Amino acid sequence: MINSISKVINDVGLHARPAAEFVKLASGFQASIKVRNLTSASAWVDAKSIISILMLGVSKDHEVELMADGLDEELAITTLRNLIESNFK
Amino acid sequence: MHYTLVDLLKSEHIMMAVQAADAKAAIELLTAALVESGYAEPEFSVDVWKRELAFPTGLPTQPVAIAIPHADPDHVNNSAVCIGVLATPVEFGQMGTDGSIKLLVNIVFLLAIKEREKQVAMIQQLITLIQSPALLAGLISAKDKNQVLDLIQQTLNEEHK
Numbered sequence: 001m002i003n004s005i006s007k008v009i010n011d012v013g014l015h016a017r018p019a020a021e022f023v024k025l026a027s028g029f030q031a032s033i034k035v036r037n038l039t040s041a042s043a044w045v046d047a048k049s050i051i052s053i054l055m056l057g058v059s060k061d062h063e064v065e066l067m068a069d070g071l072d073e074e075l076a077i078t079t080l081r082n083l084i085e086s087n088f089k
Numbered sequence: 090m091h092y093t094l095v096d097l098l099k100s101e102h103i104m105m106a107v108q109a110a111d112a113k114a115a116i117e118l119l120t121a122a123l124v125e126s127g128y129a130e131p132e133f134s135v136d137v138w139k140r141e142l143a144f145p146t147g148l149p150t151q152p153v154a155i156a157i158p159h160a161d162p163d164h165v166n167n168s169a170v171c172i173g174v175l176a177t178p179v180e181f182g183q184m185g186t187d188g189s190i191k192l193l194v195n196i197v198f199l200l201a202i203k204e205r206e207k208q209v210a211m212i213q214q215l216i217t218l219i220q221s222p223a224l225l226a227g228l229i230s231a232k233d234k235n236q237v238l239d240l241i242q243q244t245l246n247e248e249h250k
Contacts, residue, residue, distance in 0.1 A: 044185060045144070049140075
């Protein structure tokens with residue numbers, strides 16, 4: 001199991017298109033992936049559910065923590081972290 | 090096309106005074122409405138329950154708790170939101186926990202989502218709606234389906250003012 005903390009830098013945060021892209025990418029991994037909003041001290045939620053991600057209310061400059069557990073956990077974390085830190089481009 | 094919540098709310102997917110012994114029964118009843126109208130395949134019920142066990146969806150909203158069960162789109166034919174107002178509350182696990190924290194839920198919003206990318210706006214509307222105590226209070230005392238639809242439409246209109 002591995003963890004990683006990232007700061008969200010894009011303007012809309014994890015909403016709208018970025019939220020959908022994040023979930024689409026997360027859903028492609030076999031590992032169980034969870035995410036929480038450190039800035040609002042949220043609980044851990046399923047990174048593969050668009051509803052859970054939108055409920056997190058992640059805005060610009062919020063810090064999120066990712067946790068993955070499974071065979072492809074390292075690739076999952078690296079890929080999702082790259083997406084967040086690349087401004088969703 | 091991007092959907093709004095109202096586009097996905099159909100009268101035949103609103104259930105009043107639902108008699109369910111527990112969360113599983115409530116999910117089975119609501120998914121049955123979606124299967125009957127052709128919006129989902131029978132397997133959807135199993136998908137939703139499996140997901141609920143792994144990732145509970147109860148939310149401690151005011152004045153009553155709600156749950157928003159959902160699943161992957163594999164057995165969804167058309168997107169829909171199914172609303173069940175329960176005759177007596179049933180226990181759902183709280184979202185963000187392992188399910189050991191239970192909430193007595195009065196209203197279930199069951200989401201069948203076919204194309205995730207196109208439904209972000211709809212889900213955000215729903216998240217805003219469920220944070221309205223006035224709406225949830227209205228839903229539990231609503232007399233019929235039309236009143237449920239009217240209350241939701243009114244609340245959405247107020248949000249846009």
